[in-house]
Amino acid sequence: MSLENSQFNVSAKSFDAEVNVPSSKSYANRAIILAALSKDAITIENLPLSHDVTNLLNVLREVGLRIVEVENGIIIENSFPECERPSSEKIKIYPGDGGTTTRFLIPFLAMGKNSYQIEPEGRMRERPVADLLEVLAELGASINQCDTWLTIRGPLSFQTNKLKADASKTTQHATALALCLAFQNIEVQPVDMKYSKSYWDMTMSLIQDFKKGQKKFYVPVDFSSMSYVLALGADRGKVLVKNCVDIDTFQSDSIFVEVLKNMGYSVTLSDKGLEVKSSEKEITPINLDCSNCPDLVPTLAFTCSRIDGESKLSNLSVLKYKESDRLLEVQKLLDLYSIENTYNEKEDVLHIKGSKKRIDKAKEIYPPDDHRIVMVSYLFLRAHGGGVLNSIHSVSKSFGNFFEVVEENE
Structure with a gap:
């Protein structure tokens, strides 16, 4: 529609349906950033129908990444910042309103030498990024917060093997740094992590897979999106999520x-999918x-x-x-x-x-x-x-x- x-x-x-749900944009955007920094060609399959992911891919193409669409996915063929096309003018970047998209791109673009004018949409312009910018400034990035939101220019200088990142409001700052510094042998240490630790664990697991030489990644189903149909099935009848056959603890x-299940609803996981129904x-x-x-x-x-x-x-x-x-x-x-x-x-x-x-x-x-x-x-x-x-x-x-x-x- x-x-x-x-x-x-x-x-x-009532609700009585057998459905498929989207794959995880959180996993997809992490894998895409790492693939864009990897020296190897990386295949990512089962991308979600998500503007956050589409916006990230559009920006990466804009800064010189070769991203080829293949059956059920993409191949990212080259890497940043090697692919960067020198420019004497600011390059405008439009990441949309996504938190992961915008925050992941800030340190990513700071790896290059061009000046990038980042212009997100909506409430993202008001969401916290100061802690992330503070760390990047310490690494030598030139940062200017202005009416258009933010201009950043690298390259970064790496004179340490450990960095601390405030994680009290969001883990996305520490995650963004860990992703972008993954191949620089710099350990990022989240400080005061209060929320979403599992997503940090997802990040660390993906980084290790890349470092082990894995070249193909399959994006799992998104449990955030799935929660809405599961809640509807529990309240109004039943639902079978056909493309969920295991639980992604990350x-x-x-x-x-x-x-x-603990509340008393009927929950069944099998090779046919995940079924939830009222009880x-x-x-x-x-x-x-x-x-x-x-x-x-x-x-x-x-x-x-x-x-x-x-x-x-x-x-x-x-x-x-x-x-x-x-x-x-x-x-x-x-x-x-x-x-x-x-x-x-x-x-x-x-x-x-x-x-x-x-x-x-x-x-x-x-x-x-x-x-x-x-x-x-x-x-x-x-x-x-x-x-x-x-x-x-x-x-x-x-x-x-x-x-x-x-x-x-x-």
């Missing part, structure tokens, strides 16, 4: 599978530390809202720095459907007193330009009285065919 109309009519109905959001058993509330899975919080909040009892989600403050203030937006959705909730800022805990009761009245929701809030808004609409969902174009960031998948077999 076309997302140009930016509006979708949602019907309140993706922190894969914990959702275990969470659903006649009593579903129990949860008390979950979300520091390692902040992107999962909107889906968790929906799931907690659909059962009787009080659930607690903790370590959520990082949500304020995402594509929107996701903590605020989640609370807006809970309030819209009269789900009792309170957030204790000092303890950093969201209390959700859920209810199986459905509100039959149709709603119209105007979410911010944030793919995860748009998708969870769809879940709320479908679980209750349906209605109209706006800003649907945002799903193209990570799950471009979201509406086709959730409407499949209906």
Whole structure:
């Protein structure tokens, strides 16, 4: 379906479907950056339908990378900064609004000698990057923060074999540095890592695979995207995710599978795929530390809202720095459907007193330009009285065919 109309009519109905979900943009963008720095030709298969990935590939082509499309993937044939075409003028770079795309590109481009004017979109212009820039400045990068957002110029100077990177707000700064310095034998040490440790582990594992000489990579399914269809299946019937036959523990959001099982939903993993369905058993509330899975919080909040009892989600403050203030937006959705909730800022805990009761009245929701809030808004609409969902174009960031998948077999 076309997302140009930016509006979708949602019907309140059951869900019984067999689907495929996108592959992981987090894995894909890490592998792409490493491939673009590798001296070998690297093949990456099963890329996701994601604007973040497309934007990254477009930028890499712009700076001289030869990227050839092949069946089910791409081959990156040459490497940066060797491929860099000397320019006396600033080169404008448009990475979109993606956190990984923009943050990974900042140190990547600083490996070269040209001056790059980086102009992201939307809320990315407001999200934290100062800690990353501070480290790059210490390595000799010339940085100018201006109205167009940021201009950076290398090359970097490597006079140390260890670097420390603040990871208190995001692991993406440390990850960006580790990826771009992977072949320089420099160890990047995250400091005060509070969130998304599994994604750091994913980064380290990929770096080791590259250093071992692996030349072909297959992008696994994305458990963040999968969480929406799993939550829908658990609440409204059942779903079989055909292209998920194992659990990728490097993706922190894969914990959702275990969470659903522990709550009492029917969860089965086999060579046919991952099946989740509603259960006649009593579903129990949860008390979950979300520091390692902040992107999962909107889906968790929906799931907690659909059962009787009080659930607690903790370590959520990082949500304020995402594509929107996701903590605020989640609370807006809970309030819209009269789900009792309170957030204790000092303890950093969201209390959700859920209810199986459905509100039959149709709603119209105007979410911010944030793919995860748009998708969870769809879940709320479908679980209750349906209605109209706006800003649907945002799903193209990570799950471009979201509406086709959730409407499949209906």
